[in-house]
Amino acid sequence: MIPQNVVIFFAANQELLWLTTLTLDLGGTVILFRLFGKAGLQVAIATAIILANLQGPKLTVIFGMETSLGVIFYSSIFFATDVLSENYGKAEANKAVRMGFAVSVIVLIMLSFATLYLPSQEPASAEFSANIHSAFATIINFTPQIILGSLMAYLISQSFDVWAFHKIKTLTGERRLWLRNNLSTMSSQVVDTLIFSLVVWMPIVGLRSALALGASKFVFKIVIAIIDTPFIYWAKQTFGQRHPAETSTA
Numbered sequence: 001m002i003p004q005n006v007v008i009f010f011a012a013n014q015e016l017l018w019l020t021t022l023t024l025d026l027g028g029t030v031i032l033f034r035l036f037g038k039a040g041l042q043v044a045i046a047t048a049i050i051l052a053n054l055q056g057p058k059l060t061v062i063f064g065m066e067t068s069l070g071v072i073f074y075s076s077i078f079f080a081t082d083v084l085s086e087n088y089g090k091a092e093a094n095k096a097v098r099m100g101f102a103v104s105v106i107v108l109i110m111l112s113f114a115t116l117y118l119p120s121q122e123p124a125s126a127e128f129s130a131n132i133h134s135a136f137a138t139i140i141n142f143t144p145q146i147i148l149g150s151l152m153a154y155l156i157s158q159s160f161d162v163w164a165f166h167k168i169k170t171l172t173g174e175r176r177l178w179l180r181n182n183l184s185t186m187s188s189q190v191v192d193t194l195i196f197s198l199v200v201w202m203p204i205v206g207l208r209s210a211l212a213l214g215a216s217k218f219v220f221k222i223v224i225a226i227i228d229t230p231f232i233y234w235a236k237q238t239f240g241q242r243h244p245a246e247t248s249t250a
Contacts, residue, residue, distance in 0.1 A: 014060065014061070014062060015062055015063055018062045018072070019227075021069075021072055022072050022224060022227060025048070025072055025073060025076050026076060026079060026227070026228050026231040027231065028044070029041070029044040029048075029076055029079060029080050029083070029231070029235075030083075030231055030234050030235045030238060032044045033083060033235055033238055033239075034238045038084065038088055038092065041080050041083055041084050041096065042096055042099060044076070044080045045077050045080045045081070045096055045099070045100045045103075046099070046100065046103045048073040048074065048076045048077045048080070049073075049074075049077065049100055049103050049104050049107065049154075050103070050107055051070075051073040052070040052073040052074040052077075053070070053104070053107055053108065053111070053140075053150075054139065054140070055068070055069035055070050055073065056068050056069070056070030056074075056150075057070075057138075057139060058070075062220070065216045065219065065220070066216060067216060067217055067220050068217070071217055071220050071221060071224070072224065075185075075189070075220075075221050075224040075225070075228075076224075076228075077100065077154075077158065078158070078161050078184075078185045078188060078189070078225070079185070079228045079231065079232065080096070081093050081096055081097060081158060081161055081162060081165075082161070082165055082180075082181050082184065082185065082232060083232060083235045083236075084096050085162055085165045085166060085169075086165075086169075086177065086180075086181075086232070086235075086236060086239075087235070087236070087239040090162060090163075090166045093162040093165070094159065094162050097155070097158040097159055097162060100154070100158065101151070101154060101155050101158075104150070104151060104154060105151065108147055108151075111140040112140065114136070114140070115136065115137045115140060115141060118133075119132070119133035145199070145200055145203065145204075146200055148199060149195065149196045149199035149200035150196065150200075152195050152199060153191075153192045153193075153195040153196040153199070154192075156191060156192075156195060157188045157189070157191040157192035157195065158188070160187070160188045160191050161184050161185060161187075161188035162184075164180075164183065164184035164187055164188060165180050165181070165184035168180035168183055168184060177232060177233065177236060178229050178232075178233075181225075181228070181229060181232045182225055182226065182229065185221075185225040185228075186221075186222055186225050189218060189221040189222070189225065190218070192221075193214040193215075193217060193218045193221065194214065196214065197210045197211060197213060197214030198210065201213050201214070
């Protein structure tokens with residue numbers, strides 16, 4: 001699917017690949033918002049949840065630190081809810097959080113059921129089918145611990161993000177969009193990282209190692225929160241173009 005010269009280039013430039021992926025993800029969210037408004041943001045959240053679930057187990061090393069691809073797409077959910085909060089209010093943002101939780105539950109259940117189907121035994125496709133089944137099961141063979149941790153972390157941290165965003169907005173008014181975007185995301189990412197580390201990793205590797213793993217992922221989450229700042233202003237401009245009567249100075 002991807003040209004070989006592009007594969008070779010990004011194999012030698014993994015940090016640039018990470019930044020490119022992040023830019024495409026955040027930019028895609030704003031484009032969906034530009035094309036479809038509030039529904040586009042809801043679609044972006046559902047898409048990010050599916051991608052985070054599927055790519056979460058894939059680990060890589062970026063800037064010398066181990067991280068998972070799921071961090072990019074999971075972090076973009078906070079960006080989308082902040083855009084909803086800024087332009088449509090707290091109620092719509094909380095509604096999107098609940099929708100995202102429902103999507104996450106449905107995806108986890110349906111993917112788990114998919115592993116119960118036995119691979120084809122037809123002679124012409126048996127080997128291919130067995131290999132695909134094994135790879136598929138490896139990716140989506142979630143443990144109850146991971147399911148509980150991810151769902152708890154999502155619902156609590158996203159709800160906190162919406163609350164924090166609007167709490168800061170009551171103090172700053174329509175000014176300093178960058179401040180409420182960054183502070184709400186960073187603080188809610190602390191909540192998210194702590195819950196996931198303590199529920200999922202601590203029983204496996206112990207408290208010290210669990211916190212170390214969480215700290216590494218948190219660094220990437222902070223970087224993503226900073227990088228998404230110009231994108232939230234782009235989204236604000238997009239909202240002003242769609243609804244000029246409701247535009248305010250941020």
